[in-house]
Amino acid sequence: MLLIDEVDRIEIETEALLLEVLSDFQVSIPELGTITSNQRPMVFLTSNNTRELSEALKRRCLYLHVDYPTLEREEEIVRVRVPEIDQALAEQIAKVVASIRNLDIKKSPSISETIDWARTLLFLGRNEINPEVIGETLHVLLKYQADIAKARKDLGVDGPTHPLGLKK
DSSP, X not given: OXXXXXXXXXXXXXXXXXXXXXXXXXXXXXTTEEEEXXXXXXXXXXXXXXXXXXXXXXXXXXXXXXXXXXXXHHHHHHHHHSTTSOHHHHHHHHHHHHHHHTSOOSSOOOHHHHHHHHHHHHHTTOOSOOHHHHHHHHHHHOOSHHHHXXXXXXXXXXXXXXXXXXXX
């Protein structure tokens, strides 16, 4: 089995090498010659869709889109990965993250970032989420300043009312 993670981040020249591997299950290395696989491996490519992949590469692959989990599933994932968290906080975390993913931003938070946020909230001794907590910790979920600013505005973190119904 071969895993090539975030194939959309490799350079286009490297993608050409990948085509050889996927079509002939061999690779040519000038210093060593051609190395051929003894058996056909299962090859998995992951992509975050940061750039368009070549048609030749896409032709050689089956496509499977893995969407974000449901609220219930994400809450369950948080509770498994952060066992010391209580159910109410895990539920609030899943709801806030889902609302952020509905915003028109450059990069939505991944499940990994949700788990990081849960751990951060516990580390800070927070047992409930309010606009102040979101404002202080939004950078754990979002990696672009423009996304943070948009989320603060759209979630009403700085305003008099909060669209998620969280206590101020």
